[in-house]
Amino acid sequence: MTPQFDIVIIGSGAGGGTMARALADTSARILVLERGDFVPQEPENWSPEAVWRTLRYQTNERWVDERGREFRPYTHYNVGGNTKFWGSVLYRLRREDFQAVRHLEGLSPAWPIDYDTLAPYYERAERLYHVRGEIGDDPTEPPRGPYPYTAVPHGEGMAEIVRRLQQQGLHPSALPLGVLRPGEADGCVLCNTCNSFACRIHAKSEAETCGIRPAMQRPNVSARHAAPPGCRNASGRPATSLRRGSNNASPAAAIIVSI
Secondary structure, three states: OOOOEEEEEEOOOHHHHHHHHHHOOOOOOEEEEEOOEOOOOOHHHHOHHHHHHOOOOOOOOOEEOOOOOEEOOOOOOEOOHHHHHOOOEOOOOOHHHHOOEEEOOEEEOOOOOOHHHHHHHHHHHHHHOOEEEOOOOOOOOOOOOOOOEEOOOOOHHHHHHHHHHHHOOOOOOOOOEEEOOOOOOOOOOOOOOOOOOOOOOOOEOOHHHHHHHHHOOOOOEEEEEOOOOOOEOOOOOEOEEOOOOOOOOOOEEEEEEOO
16 A cells, blocks of 8 residues: 555654654655644633643543552643643753763663764754753853844843842853743733643744644645544644544554654
């Protein structure tokens, strides 16, 4: 059977959404599979009651721990995966994180790759996710090029705290934040509902906004997710619903599992 797609990506979160965007400009025919739906833009996106008390966006399924006890996991099944709800603080791992580290409980082995191997990919990812930061303030940061976007400025109160810490010889540094167009009419409003919340105005750097939606503008990228009939996807085309147990998935030359 001739494959209908060259690449099938399973999952649309940090791995799958990034991969879809990276491959979208190639000639490959790409299909993204996601078990969840798009998170709706609604007032509940920024509601602590909905997010923390009623757990509106978390899965209802139950997992089992090592003792056989059921629990409800803190995870989300939707386009963009858990990145929809992250705080978008996008640090790089430090050089020593890749090395063997001895703890009280034992040895954490070294990675099979080192920081220098990943450095050029960090640069690409920071451009993709619009990371804002400032080099030189964080003494733990390894040598690197400039951030693709300037750091989000401190508020008046935080700027005073930073000044006083610096007077004591400390090194406070700006968080590397992934936010879109702060200060512009359609950009990030620097609200206090970022971590744990979905961005109601799509101004947070996450896998749907920075990965899936731009990828879906390309004619060679398709997506199937758990969408109700009549729903349209990010490109405006009718969405294809892929329910559990369906047999309509097409063969592909390569399958990327990103779940």
